[in-house]
Amino acid sequence: MSEKLEEHSIPCVLADNEAIAQIALEHFQERGYAHLGYSGGRHRDRDQRGVCFQRAAEAVGLSVHCYDRTIWESPGEDRTAVSRAGRARWLESLPHPIGILCWSDLAARTLAEACASSDLRMPEDVAILGVDNDVLICEMTRPSLSSIELSTERIGFESARLLDSLMGGEWSPHAAPDKPIPRILPAGVVARASTDHFAVSDPDIVRAVRYIREYSVDGIGVEAVAEHAGLSRRSLERHFKRHLGCTPLQVISRVRLERICRLLSDSDVPLARIAEAGGFQSVRHLHRFFRQQTGSTPTSYRRLHRFE
Incomplete structure:
Protein backbone atom coordinates (compact mmCIF):
# COMPACT_ATOMS: atom_id res chain seq x y z
CA MET A 1 0.00 0.00 0.00
CA GLU A 153 -4.42 -11.77 3.62
CA ARG A 154 -4.48 -9.92 6.93
CA ILE A 155 -4.05 -6.59 5.12
CA GLY A 156 -6.99 -7.47 2.89
CA PHE A 157 -9.10 -8.56 5.86
CA GLU A 158 -8.37 -5.37 7.82
CA SER A 159 -9.05 -3.27 4.71
CA ALA A 160 -12.46 -4.92 4.34
CA ARG A 161 -13.14 -4.33 8.04
CA LEU A 162 -12.19 -0.66 7.63
CA LEU A 163 -14.42 -0.27 4.57
CA ASP A 164 -17.31 -1.91 6.40
CA SER A 165 -16.95 0.48 9.33
CA LEU A 166 -16.87 3.47 6.98
CA MET A 167 -19.94 2.30 5.05
CA GLY A 168 -21.76 1.59 8.30
CA GLY A 169 -21.05 5.07 9.59
CA GLU A 170 -19.13 3.80 12.64
CA TRP A 171 -16.52 6.50 12.15
CA SER A 172 -15.46 9.12 9.65
CA PRO A 173 -11.88 10.04 8.73
CA HIS A 174 -12.94 13.69 8.88
CA ALA A 175 -14.57 13.38 12.28
CA ALA A 176 -11.67 11.36 13.69
CA PRO A 177 -8.47 12.58 11.96
CA ASP A 178 -6.26 11.11 14.66
CA LYS A 179 -7.55 7.55 14.26
CA PRO A 180 -4.43 5.40 13.80
CA ILE A 181 -3.84 3.72 10.46
CA PRO A 182 -3.49 -0.06 10.96
CA ARG A 183 0.10 -1.27 10.47
CA ILE A 184 0.29 -4.97 9.69
CA ASP A 196 22.64 -17.40 0.93
CA HIS A 197 26.10 -16.13 1.81
CA PHE A 198 28.11 -15.15 4.86
CA ALA A 199 29.95 -11.86 4.50
CA VAL A 200 32.58 -12.90 7.03
CA SER A 201 35.83 -14.72 6.40
CA ASP A 202 35.93 -16.40 9.82
CA PRO A 203 35.09 -20.10 9.20
CA ASP A 204 34.29 -20.62 12.89
CA ILE A 205 31.49 -18.03 12.72
CA VAL A 206 30.10 -19.52 9.51
CA ARG A 207 30.16 -23.00 11.08
CA ALA A 208 28.48 -21.73 14.24
CA VAL A 209 25.67 -19.87 12.47
CA ARG A 210 24.92 -22.79 10.15
CA TYR A 211 24.75 -25.06 13.21
CA ILE A 212 22.34 -22.65 14.91
CA ARG A 213 20.07 -22.49 11.86
CA GLU A 214 19.96 -26.29 11.66
CA TYR A 215 19.59 -27.19 15.33
CA SER A 216 18.05 -24.17 17.10
CA VAL A 217 14.69 -25.96 17.30
CA ASP A 218 16.36 -28.68 19.37
CA GLY A 219 16.79 -26.24 22.22
CA ILE A 220 20.58 -25.90 21.86
CA GLY A 221 22.47 -23.46 24.04
CA VAL A 222 25.58 -21.34 23.54
CA GLU A 223 27.83 -24.07 24.99
CA ALA A 224 26.73 -26.54 22.30
CA VAL A 225 27.39 -23.98 19.57
CA ALA A 226 30.83 -23.20 20.99
CA GLU A 227 31.70 -26.89 21.12
CA HIS A 228 30.62 -27.40 17.51
CA ALA A 229 32.69 -24.40 16.40
CA GLY A 230 35.73 -25.64 18.36
CA LEU A 231 35.88 -22.51 20.52
CA SER A 232 35.43 -21.63 24.17
CA ARG A 233 32.19 -19.85 25.01
CA ARG A 234 34.06 -16.62 25.76
CA SER A 235 35.94 -16.77 22.47
CA LEU A 236 32.75 -17.55 20.52
CA GLU A 237 30.98 -14.55 22.04
CA ARG A 238 33.92 -12.29 21.16
CA HIS A 239 33.87 -13.54 17.56
CA PHE A 240 30.11 -12.95 17.26
CA LYS A 241 30.33 -9.44 18.69
CA ARG A 242 33.20 -8.51 16.37
CA HIS A 243 31.77 -9.99 13.14
CA LEU A 244 27.98 -9.95 13.62
CA GLY A 245 27.44 -7.25 16.23
CA CYS A 246 25.37 -9.55 18.45
CA THR A 247 25.74 -12.52 20.79
CA PRO A 248 25.29 -16.22 19.94
CA LEU A 249 22.26 -16.30 22.25
CA GLN A 250 20.63 -13.48 20.30
CA VAL A 251 21.07 -15.39 17.03
CA ILE A 252 19.69 -18.59 18.59
CA SER A 253 16.65 -16.70 19.90
CA ARG A 254 16.11 -14.95 16.57
CA VAL A 255 16.15 -18.18 14.57
CA ARG A 256 13.86 -19.98 17.04
CA LEU A 257 11.44 -17.06 17.00
CA GLU A 258 11.43 -16.97 13.20
CA ARG A 259 10.40 -20.61 12.99
CA ILE A 260 7.80 -20.33 15.74
CA CYS A 261 6.22 -17.35 14.00
CA ARG A 262 6.08 -19.27 10.75
CA LEU A 263 4.28 -22.17 12.43
CA LEU A 264 1.85 -19.82 14.16
CA SER A 265 0.96 -17.90 11.00
CA ASP A 266 1.00 -20.73 8.45
CA SER A 267 -0.51 -23.66 10.34
CA ASP A 268 -3.07 -24.78 12.90
CA VAL A 269 -0.51 -26.80 14.87
CA PRO A 270 -1.43 -26.68 18.59
CA LEU A 271 0.82 -24.66 20.90
CA ALA A 272 1.81 -27.82 22.76
CA ARG A 273 3.28 -29.33 19.59
CA ILE A 274 4.97 -26.05 18.64
CA ALA A 275 6.55 -25.89 22.10
CA GLU A 276 7.80 -29.46 21.73
CA ALA A 277 9.09 -28.87 18.20
CA GLY A 278 10.82 -25.67 19.33
CA GLY A 279 12.75 -27.34 22.13
CA PHE A 280 10.68 -25.88 24.99
CA GLN A 281 9.84 -27.91 28.07
CA SER A 282 6.23 -26.72 28.11
CA VAL A 283 3.76 -24.28 26.61
CA ARG A 284 4.43 -22.02 29.60
CA HIS A 285 8.12 -21.81 28.64
CA LEU A 286 7.11 -21.06 25.04
CA HIS A 287 4.82 -18.27 26.24
CA ARG A 288 7.54 -16.74 28.38
CA PHE A 289 10.11 -16.83 25.55
CA PHE A 290 7.66 -15.42 22.98
CA ARG A 291 6.54 -12.59 25.23
CA GLN A 292 10.16 -11.66 26.04
CA GLN A 293 10.99 -11.52 22.32
CA THR A 294 7.85 -9.84 20.95
CA GLY A 295 5.89 -8.37 23.85
CA SER A 296 2.93 -10.47 22.72
CA THR A 297 1.64 -14.00 23.25
CA PRO A 298 1.71 -16.84 20.69
CA THR A 299 -2.10 -16.87 20.66
CA SER A 300 -2.34 -13.13 19.99
CA TYR A 301 0.26 -13.38 17.24
CA ARG A 302 -1.60 -16.25 15.57
CA ARG A 303 -4.91 -14.38 15.78
CA LEU A 304 -3.32 -11.31 14.18
CA HIS A 305 -1.55 -13.12 11.35
CA ARG A 306 -4.00 -15.83 10.36
CA PHE A 307 -6.75 -14.94 7.93
CA GLU A 308 -10.09 -16.32 9.06
Whole structure:
Protein backbone atom coordinates (compact mmCIF):
# COMPACT_ATOMS: atom_id res chain seq x y z
CA MET A 1 0.00 0.00 0.00
CA SER A 2 1.32 3.43 -0.91
CA GLU A 3 2.14 6.09 1.65
CA LYS A 4 0.54 8.56 -0.82
CA LEU A 5 -2.86 7.44 0.51
CA GLU A 6 -1.79 8.30 4.03
CA GLU A 7 -0.52 11.72 2.92
CA HIS A 8 -3.98 12.60 1.61
CA SER A 9 -5.77 11.29 4.73
CA ILE A 10 -7.40 8.49 2.76
CA PRO A 11 -8.35 5.58 5.06
CA CYS A 12 -6.02 2.69 4.34
CA VAL A 13 -4.23 -0.31 5.83
CA LEU A 14 -0.45 -0.40 5.45
CA ALA A 15 2.37 -2.85 6.00
CA ASP A 16 4.53 -2.02 9.03
CA ASN A 17 7.65 -0.53 7.42
CA GLU A 18 9.51 -0.29 10.72
CA ALA A 19 9.07 -4.03 11.25
CA ILE A 20 10.09 -4.74 7.64
CA ALA A 21 13.24 -2.66 8.12
CA GLN A 22 14.14 -4.41 11.39
CA ILE A 23 13.64 -7.87 9.89
CA ALA A 24 15.82 -6.95 6.90
CA LEU A 25 18.54 -5.54 9.15
CA GLU A 26 18.62 -8.67 11.32
CA HIS A 27 18.69 -10.89 8.22
CA PHE A 28 21.79 -9.12 6.92
CA GLN A 29 23.42 -8.83 10.35
CA GLU A 30 23.05 -12.55 10.90
CA ARG A 31 25.05 -13.05 7.71
CA GLY A 32 27.77 -10.62 8.75
CA TYR A 33 27.12 -7.69 6.39
CA ALA A 34 28.81 -4.49 7.50
CA HIS A 35 27.77 -2.62 4.33
CA LEU A 36 24.09 -2.06 3.56
CA GLY A 37 22.14 -0.54 0.68
CA TYR A 38 18.59 0.31 -0.29
CA SER A 39 16.95 0.42 -3.72
CA GLY A 40 13.55 2.06 -3.53
CA GLY A 41 10.54 2.94 -5.62
CA ARG A 42 10.11 5.75 -8.12
CA HIS A 43 9.19 8.38 -5.51
CA ARG A 44 12.26 8.45 -3.29
CA ASP A 45 10.92 11.34 -1.18
CA ARG A 46 7.88 9.27 -0.20
CA ASP A 47 9.74 6.02 0.41
CA GLN A 48 9.13 5.45 4.12
CA ARG A 49 10.44 1.89 3.87
CA GLY A 50 13.89 3.22 2.99
CA VAL A 51 13.72 5.83 5.74
CA CYS A 52 12.89 3.13 8.29
CA PHE A 53 15.75 0.95 7.05
CA GLN A 54 18.23 3.81 7.40
CA ARG A 55 16.96 4.57 10.88
CA ALA A 56 17.21 0.92 11.99
CA ALA A 57 20.76 0.65 10.62
CA GLU A 58 21.89 3.88 12.28
CA ALA A 59 20.62 2.56 15.62
CA VAL A 60 23.28 -0.18 15.48
CA GLY A 61 26.04 2.04 14.08
CA LEU A 62 25.64 1.19 10.38
CA SER A 63 24.89 3.41 7.38
CA VAL A 64 22.84 2.69 4.25
CA HIS A 65 23.82 3.50 0.66
CA CYS A 66 20.59 4.58 -1.09
CA TYR A 67 20.07 4.46 -4.84
CA ASP A 68 19.29 7.88 -6.31
CA ARG A 69 18.07 7.73 -9.91
CA THR A 70 18.79 11.46 -10.44
CA ILE A 71 22.49 10.72 -10.00
CA TRP A 72 22.93 7.39 -11.75
CA GLU A 73 20.39 7.38 -14.58
CA SER A 74 20.74 9.24 -17.89
CA PRO A 75 17.78 10.34 -20.03
CA GLY A 76 16.75 7.69 -22.55
CA GLU A 77 13.81 6.21 -24.40
CA ASP A 78 13.90 2.76 -22.83
CA ARG A 79 13.19 3.37 -19.16
CA THR A 80 13.86 -0.26 -18.21
CA ALA A 81 17.29 -0.30 -19.86
CA VAL A 82 18.17 3.09 -18.38
CA SER A 83 17.13 1.97 -14.89
CA ARG A 84 19.12 -1.27 -15.18
CA ALA A 85 22.24 0.57 -16.45
CA GLY A 86 21.99 3.18 -13.69
CA ARG A 87 21.69 0.53 -11.01
CA ALA A 88 24.64 -1.37 -12.47
CA ARG A 89 26.82 1.76 -12.20
CA TRP A 90 25.58 2.31 -8.64
CA LEU A 91 26.32 -1.30 -7.65
CA GLU A 92 29.87 -1.06 -9.01
CA SER A 93 30.49 2.08 -6.94
CA LEU A 94 29.54 0.44 -3.64
CA PRO A 95 31.76 -1.33 -1.10
CA HIS A 96 31.51 -5.12 -1.29
CA PRO A 97 30.20 -7.43 -0.01
CA ILE A 98 26.98 -5.52 0.58
CA GLY A 99 23.42 -6.47 1.56
CA ILE A 100 20.70 -4.49 -0.21
CA LEU A 101 17.03 -4.23 0.72
CA CYS A 102 14.68 -3.40 -2.17
CA TRP A 103 11.29 -1.72 -2.00
CA SER A 104 9.64 -4.73 -3.67
CA ASP A 105 10.41 -8.00 -5.44
CA LEU A 106 10.03 -6.23 -8.77
CA ALA A 107 12.70 -3.71 -7.73
CA ALA A 108 14.84 -6.61 -6.49
CA ARG A 109 14.60 -8.36 -9.86
CA THR A 110 15.68 -5.17 -11.66
CA LEU A 111 18.65 -4.93 -9.31
CA ALA A 112 19.51 -8.60 -9.89
CA GLU A 113 19.48 -7.98 -13.66
CA ALA A 114 21.75 -4.98 -13.15
CA CYS A 115 24.08 -7.13 -11.08
CA ALA A 116 24.16 -9.78 -13.82
CA SER A 117 25.08 -7.14 -16.42
CA SER A 118 28.20 -6.21 -14.44
CA ASP A 119 31.06 -8.32 -13.15
CA LEU A 120 29.51 -8.54 -9.69
CA ARG A 121 28.41 -11.88 -8.23
CA MET A 122 25.17 -12.44 -6.38
CA PRO A 123 25.15 -13.19 -3.47
CA GLU A 124 28.95 -13.21 -2.96
CA ASP A 125 29.39 -9.49 -3.79
CA VAL A 126 25.79 -8.27 -3.62
CA ALA A 127 23.09 -9.93 -1.51
CA ILE A 128 19.57 -8.83 -2.50
CA LEU A 129 16.42 -8.96 -0.37
CA GLY A 130 13.01 -8.09 -1.79
CA VAL A 131 9.61 -7.46 -0.21
CA ASP A 132 6.26 -9.16 -1.05
CA ASN A 133 7.44 -12.75 -1.62
CA ASP A 134 5.93 -12.83 -5.11
CA VAL A 135 6.77 -16.48 -5.76
CA LEU A 136 6.76 -16.14 -9.55
CA ILE A 137 9.24 -13.25 -9.51
CA CYS A 138 11.40 -14.73 -6.74
CA GLU A 139 11.68 -18.22 -8.21
CA MET A 140 12.08 -17.15 -11.85
CA THR A 141 14.99 -14.81 -11.06
CA ARG A 142 18.46 -16.36 -11.11
CA PRO A 143 19.69 -16.77 -8.49
CA SER A 144 16.32 -16.96 -6.74
CA LEU A 145 15.38 -13.97 -4.60
CA SER A 146 15.02 -13.92 -0.84
CA SER A 147 12.03 -11.83 0.17
CA ILE A 148 10.13 -10.52 3.17
CA GLU A 149 6.64 -11.98 3.06
CA LEU A 150 3.89 -9.53 3.89
CA SER A 151 0.72 -10.63 5.67
CA THR A 152 -1.33 -9.82 2.58
CA GLU A 153 -4.42 -11.77 3.62
CA ARG A 154 -4.48 -9.92 6.93
CA ILE A 155 -4.05 -6.59 5.12
CA GLY A 156 -6.99 -7.47 2.89
CA PHE A 157 -9.10 -8.56 5.86
CA GLU A 158 -8.37 -5.37 7.82
CA SER A 159 -9.05 -3.27 4.71
CA ALA A 160 -12.46 -4.92 4.34
CA ARG A 161 -13.14 -4.33 8.04
CA LEU A 162 -12.19 -0.66 7.63
CA LEU A 163 -14.42 -0.27 4.57
CA ASP A 164 -17.31 -1.91 6.40
CA SER A 165 -16.95 0.48 9.33
CA LEU A 166 -16.87 3.47 6.98
CA MET A 167 -19.94 2.30 5.05
CA GLY A 168 -21.76 1.59 8.30
CA GLY A 169 -21.05 5.07 9.59
CA GLU A 170 -19.13 3.80 12.64
CA TRP A 171 -16.52 6.50 12.15
CA SER A 172 -15.46 9.12 9.65
CA PRO A 173 -11.88 10.04 8.73
CA HIS A 174 -12.94 13.69 8.88
CA ALA A 175 -14.57 13.38 12.28
CA ALA A 176 -11.67 11.36 13.69
CA PRO A 177 -8.47 12.58 11.96
CA ASP A 178 -6.26 11.11 14.66
CA LYS A 179 -7.55 7.55 14.26
CA PRO A 180 -4.43 5.40 13.80
CA ILE A 181 -3.84 3.72 10.46
CA PRO A 182 -3.49 -0.06 10.96
CA ARG A 183 0.10 -1.27 10.47
CA ILE A 184 0.29 -4.97 9.69
CA LEU A 185 3.41 -6.89 10.72
CA PRO A 186 5.21 -8.91 8.00
CA ALA A 187 5.23 -12.71 8.22
CA GLY A 188 9.05 -12.92 8.00
CA VAL A 189 11.86 -13.64 5.55
CA VAL A 190 11.61 -16.41 2.98
CA ALA A 191 15.31 -17.07 2.43
CA ARG A 192 16.52 -18.12 -1.01
CA ALA A 193 19.79 -18.06 -2.96
CA SER A 194 20.17 -14.27 -3.29
CA THR A 195 21.17 -13.93 0.39
CA ASP A 196 22.64 -17.40 0.93
CA HIS A 197 26.10 -16.13 1.81
CA PHE A 198 28.11 -15.15 4.86
CA ALA A 199 29.95 -11.86 4.50
CA VAL A 200 32.58 -12.90 7.03
CA SER A 201 35.83 -14.72 6.40
CA ASP A 202 35.93 -16.40 9.82
CA PRO A 203 35.09 -20.10 9.20
CA ASP A 204 34.29 -20.62 12.89
CA ILE A 205 31.49 -18.03 12.72
CA VAL A 206 30.10 -19.52 9.51
CA ARG A 207 30.16 -23.00 11.08
CA ALA A 208 28.48 -21.73 14.24
CA VAL A 209 25.67 -19.87 12.47
CA ARG A 210 24.92 -22.79 10.15
CA TYR A 211 24.75 -25.06 13.21
CA ILE A 212 22.34 -22.65 14.91
CA ARG A 213 20.07 -22.49 11.86
CA GLU A 214 19.96 -26.29 11.66
CA TYR A 215 19.59 -27.19 15.33
CA SER A 216 18.05 -24.17 17.10
CA VAL A 217 14.69 -25.96 17.30
CA ASP A 218 16.36 -28.68 19.37
CA GLY A 219 16.79 -26.24 22.22
CA ILE A 220 20.58 -25.90 21.86
CA GLY A 221 22.47 -23.46 24.04
CA VAL A 222 25.58 -21.34 23.54
CA GLU A 223 27.83 -24.07 24.99
CA ALA A 224 26.73 -26.54 22.30
CA VAL A 225 27.39 -23.98 19.57
CA ALA A 226 30.83 -23.20 20.99
CA GLU A 227 31.70 -26.89 21.12
CA HIS A 228 30.62 -27.40 17.51
CA ALA A 229 32.69 -24.40 16.40
CA GLY A 230 35.73 -25.64 18.36
CA LEU A 231 35.88 -22.51 20.52
CA SER A 232 35.43 -21.63 24.17
CA ARG A 233 32.19 -19.85 25.01
CA ARG A 234 34.06 -16.62 25.76
CA SER A 235 35.94 -16.77 22.47
CA LEU A 236 32.75 -17.55 20.52
CA GLU A 237 30.98 -14.55 22.04
CA ARG A 238 33.92 -12.29 21.16
CA HIS A 239 33.87 -13.54 17.56
CA PHE A 240 30.11 -12.95 17.26
CA LYS A 241 30.33 -9.44 18.69
CA ARG A 242 33.20 -8.51 16.37
CA HIS A 243 31.77 -9.99 13.14
CA LEU A 244 27.98 -9.95 13.62
CA GLY A 245 27.44 -7.25 16.23
CA CYS A 246 25.37 -9.55 18.45
CA THR A 247 25.74 -12.52 20.79
CA PRO A 248 25.29 -16.22 19.94
CA LEU A 249 22.26 -16.30 22.25
CA GLN A 250 20.63 -13.48 20.30
CA VAL A 251 21.07 -15.39 17.03
CA ILE A 252 19.69 -18.59 18.59
CA SER A 253 16.65 -16.70 19.90
CA ARG A 254 16.11 -14.95 16.57
CA VAL A 255 16.15 -18.18 14.57
CA ARG A 256 13.86 -19.98 17.04
CA LEU A 257 11.44 -17.06 17.00
CA GLU A 258 11.43 -16.97 13.20
CA ARG A 259 10.40 -20.61 12.99
CA ILE A 260 7.80 -20.33 15.74
CA CYS A 261 6.22 -17.35 14.00
CA ARG A 262 6.08 -19.27 10.75
CA LEU A 263 4.28 -22.17 12.43
CA LEU A 264 1.85 -19.82 14.16
CA SER A 265 0.96 -17.90 11.00
CA ASP A 266 1.00 -20.73 8.45
CA SER A 267 -0.51 -23.66 10.34
CA ASP A 268 -3.07 -24.78 12.90
CA VAL A 269 -0.51 -26.80 14.87
CA PRO A 270 -1.43 -26.68 18.59
CA LEU A 271 0.82 -24.66 20.90
CA ALA A 272 1.81 -27.82 22.76
CA ARG A 273 3.28 -29.33 19.59
CA ILE A 274 4.97 -26.05 18.64
CA ALA A 275 6.55 -25.89 22.10
CA GLU A 276 7.80 -29.46 21.73
CA ALA A 277 9.09 -28.87 18.20
CA GLY A 278 10.82 -25.67 19.33
CA GLY A 279 12.75 -27.34 22.13
CA PHE A 280 10.68 -25.88 24.99
CA GLN A 281 9.84 -27.91 28.07
CA SER A 282 6.23 -26.72 28.11
CA VAL A 283 3.76 -24.28 26.61
CA ARG A 284 4.43 -22.02 29.60
CA HIS A 285 8.12 -21.81 28.64
CA LEU A 286 7.11 -21.06 25.04
CA HIS A 287 4.82 -18.27 26.24
CA ARG A 288 7.54 -16.74 28.38
CA PHE A 289 10.11 -16.83 25.55
CA PHE A 290 7.66 -15.42 22.98
CA ARG A 291 6.54 -12.59 25.23
CA GLN A 292 10.16 -11.66 26.04
CA GLN A 293 10.99 -11.52 22.32
CA THR A 294 7.85 -9.84 20.95
CA GLY A 295 5.89 -8.37 23.85
CA SER A 296 2.93 -10.47 22.72
CA THR A 297 1.64 -14.00 23.25
CA PRO A 298 1.71 -16.84 20.69
CA THR A 299 -2.10 -16.87 20.66
CA SER A 300 -2.34 -13.13 19.99
CA TYR A 301 0.26 -13.38 17.24
CA ARG A 302 -1.60 -16.25 15.57
CA ARG A 303 -4.91 -14.38 15.78
CA LEU A 304 -3.32 -11.31 14.18
CA HIS A 305 -1.55 -13.12 11.35
CA ARG A 306 -4.00 -15.83 10.36
CA PHE A 307 -6.75 -14.94 7.93
CA GLU A 308 -10.09 -16.32 9.06
